Amino acid sequence: MAEETNVSNETNYSEPNDNASFLAAVERSKKVEADILVNPKKYRVLTGDRPTGRLHIGHYFGSLQNRVRLQNLGVPTMILIADYQVLTDHDAFDKIAENTRQLAIDYLAxxxxxxxxxxxxPHSYIPEANQLMLPFLTLVSNSELSRNPTVKDEIQKSELSVINAGMYTYPVHQACDILFCKGNVVPVGKDQLPHLEITANIARRFNKKFCKKGEPIFPIPTALLSKTPMIQGLDGSKKMSKSLGNTVMLSATADETAKLIKKAKTDTERLITYDPENRPEVANLLRIISLCTNEEPSAIAERLGEGGGGALKNALTEALNETLRPLREKRAQLEKEPEYIRQVLLSGAEKARAIAEQTLKEVRRAMNMEI
Structure with a gap:
């Protein structure tokens, strides 16, 4: 049976500007981060991406590096490719299989x-996990799903003329993904906390309604909040995104990277300074260099001096290409091994499904559905 964490009350991040809830999440994240260093096997991380295309440098600095770090610390790590969730707001279902393979290549590289x-x-290969959807749906209300700010934001971004029910139940499906493997740590950014709130509440409600006292089935997952500063796109004003064309894909060549960075937005001042408030575009490029070199952005700015935007872009191109060089070399090799990629996915699905089967047995038993 899963061990209950010390979070006893239901939390709510759904109210706008709920700073108290966020600060509480930050404190829990810090405690888990410290404990992971001592007791890595006590945790199981669930993380992943939707297969809407290849990954870019925002993904690399924002999540991939952290996944590798957690893996190397010895934390059991489940990386889910959320193929079903593509159907909620994308019409590119004809590319799901290829995008799934490309995600796997990015992870391995x-x-x-x-x-x-x-x-x-891919979670479509874990039917037992998806069977949790029905009981979980009985543990949340329509109003909880409708007022979820992350869902609202995703609906707005989708620009769909007709909103399908999958958009509203997306957080419940995500709860299935996290809880089927009894994931108790989920690396997220601040904007994903409302989704994790629903997962935590479903776990609490299931344990309270169906489980014997002191014998909960599901752990209460904790957010592991990203320490990476927000990276804007190369335009300096919007979130890095494939659809906006303001990023660098991990699969891009060194020359392609140089051409993309050459188009990045800076300003007309020759002296490079780190001033996020007054010079956001320059500050953003300095932050990306900092992620590559581990220097402080202000120190990079001082080193570049009066080199202007040209020197800044050259420095970014050199730093990024050097950082990504080993990844890109490995990626090119993996592209030539499609059967190996397929076996990685099938083997992962087989192991994940064994975990899901055991969890479903426990759920059936708790709900008095065993025959």
Missing amino acids: AGIVPGDDVMIF
Whole structure:
């Protein structure tokens, strides 16, 4: 049975500007981060992406590096490719299989090493996990799903003329993904906390309604909040995104990277300074260099001096290409091994499904559905 964490009350991040809830999440994240260093096997991380295309440098600095770090610390890590969720707001279902393979290649090239404790798998291959959807839906209300700010934002971004029910139940499906493997740590950014709130509440409600006292089935997952500063796109004003064309894909060549960075927005001042408030575009490029070199952005600015935007872009191109060079070399090699990629996914799905089967047995038993 899963061990209940010390979070006893239901939390709510759904209210706008709920700073108290966010600060509480930050404190929980810090405690888990510290404990992971001492007790890595106590945790199981669930993380992943939707297969809407290849990954870019925002993904690399924002999540991939952290996944590799957690894996290397010895934390059991489940990396889910959320193929079903593409259907909620994308029409590109004809590319799901290829995008799934490309995601797997990006993960492996970044340093993920599949094994007994590290799995990469598409969640459409785990039917037992998806069977949790029905009981979980009975544990949330329509109003909870409708007022979820992350869902509202995703609906707005989708620009769909007709909003399908999958958009509203997306957080519940995500709860299935996290809880089927009893994931108790989920790396997220601040904007994903409302989704994790629903997962935590479903776990609490299931344990309270169906489980014997002191014998909960599901752990209460904790957010592991990203420490990476927000990276804007190369335009300096919007979130890095494939659809906006303001990013650098991990699969891009060194020359393609140079051409993209050459178009990045800066300003007309020759003296490079780190001033996020007054010079956001320049500050953003300095932050990306900082992520590559581990220097402080202000120190990079001082080094560049009066080199202007040209020197800044050259420095970014050099730093980014050098950082991504080993990843890109490994990626090119993996592109030539489609059967290996397929086996990684199938093996991950087989192991994940075994976990899901055991969880479903426990759920059936708790709900008095065993025959």
